[in-house]
Amino acid sequence: MKKRSVLHVDLDAFFVSVERVLDPSLCGKPVVVGGSSQQRGVVAAASYEARQYGVHSAMAMSQAMRLCPDLTRVSGTHKMYSRASRAVFRLLNGYTPIIEKVSIDEAYLDLTGTHHLFGDALDAANEMQRRVKEELRLDLSIGVSGNRLVSKVASAYAKPFGLCDVARGGEARFFAPLAVKKLPGIGPVTANKLRSLNIDCLGTLADAEKRFIEDTFGSHGAAMQRRARGECSVEVCPPGERSAPKSIGHEQTFANDIDDMKLLRGHIQLLLEHACSRMRSKTLAAKTLSLKVRFADFTTHTSDVSLSQHSDNEQRWLPQAVALLEKRLKHRSSVRLLGVRFTNFSSNYYQSSLFNIENEEQRARTAIADELREKYAGSSFKSGASLWVSD
Ligand SMILES: [Mg+2]
Structure with a gap:
């Protein structure tokens, strides 16, 4: 097998770094991005200064505030994160077409065979890191090795703003x-x-x-x-060449526990609308839905339902989800968190339904709804039962 040069690149404290480009007064301070503690928000990203206090992502905001009383919280500007991410990926695309984006701030790059253009992989990595810093004012950490597993571990090892090169045979x-x-x-x-x-x-x-x-x-x-031992034979795979995501879902923790079925139904509809909208943006349709319910005492239950045909339509899924919830609520009430997750995807769904006129009309209506939802940033466009839900 051909010897490969694989990079794992990962932006450091990405959301925080973007916020600091937008507002330099945040530099050097303990900063987190995430929802407010009154809303039971969680930390989406923490600066390295905040991490010194033990603050980390996915932590409850209230706990983060307790650990670090001087913490500055920023709500987050997702549009800017996408924009910054696109700029970084445009730059990286100049080095190789074989890029596998793992998330908004992380990717694998296969540089095998590019040495005549950019020198060896380490030189190219050095240049990428320097350019991302100079041109976009963001810190990129990079792992360089012969496979993706070792490079992934190496980039984490190199953080913050580091570069770690693991020689072949030294894994x-x-x-x-x-x-x-x-x-x-x-x-x-x-x-x-x-x-x-x-x-x-x-x-x-x-x-x-x-x-x-x-x-x-x-x-x-x-x-x-x-x-x-650092052995891995999985190759870097650009989008479209690997299969669809394994799951698409949304969940929400409520500011106050809810026991009103009408309100819960509204929340389910909202969650389904978001998740289905994401499925449609990826031209996927699911066959299986999981509903997650966490009660006030933190016990969590998950149950599944499958349709006979794939669907990306929230109206088709709503009765199924509500039935699952009603079954769960039989003996108890106060709900702290609700989540929906779709799995079992088909990506050929669109082609096969394209000739179905009824489907097409509905699809056109749904496409308009998706567009409006995106335009008004998610929450202001609602239909049916989700009108019950206040933001
Ligand atoms: Mg990162």
Whole structure:
């Protein structure tokens, strides 16, 4: 197999960095982007100054405020984040057509065979980092290696504003001293289990008896061990070449727990509208819907329903979702969080329904609704039951 040069690039504290470009007075201060604590908001991004207080993303805003009383909170300007992201990707596109965007601020680039244009991968990485800083005033961290797994770990290792190059053949040595949780795919549960077996770092995991790991972790034990050595054969795959996303969903935590069914129904409709609108923007239709309900006592339940045919239409899904909710609410009431998640996608749906006139009329109406929703930033365009829901 051809030896590859793969980069993982990741913008540092991206939302915060964009806010700082817009308002330089935020520089050097502990800053978070996210919803207000009165609205039970969560931290979407935290500056490195805020992280020193233990603040991190996905933390409740109220807790972040307690940890760091001097914290500056910014609500966030998503339009600007998209704009900044597009500018970064335009720049990166100049280096290779093989870019796999993982999120708004993160991507894999395959630079194999581009050395005659940009020098070796490390030179190209250095230049990208410098240009993103100079031209866009954003900090990019980069991992460089022969595969995406090692580059992903290397870019995290390099943060903030760093560059880490792992030489071919040095993958296992680079991984060996790192904590097991640094390996993508090892979550808190697996990390705890490994720790209970006295396996704290990736080197110990890599060197453990293969039979023992397989007995303990089943079939994915062997794969985990290979990854702990920095082995990975998954290639960088530009959009369109990989299959559709695995799921599309939305959830909402309420400012006050809700027990009014009419209001809950309205929220479900809103969540479905958002999720279906995203499905349509990706020309996908789903067959399965999961409803997540978290009650006031924090117990969380998830249940699924499947249709006989794929659909991207919220009206088609609403009765199903409401039925799931009613079943859940039988014995209890106060709801803290609702979420919907679509899975089981088909992307050929559009082609097959294009000749169905009835569908087409409905589709035209829905397209207008989507356009309005985008224009008025999500919440101001509502229909039916979601008119009940106040912002
Ligand atoms: Mg990032």
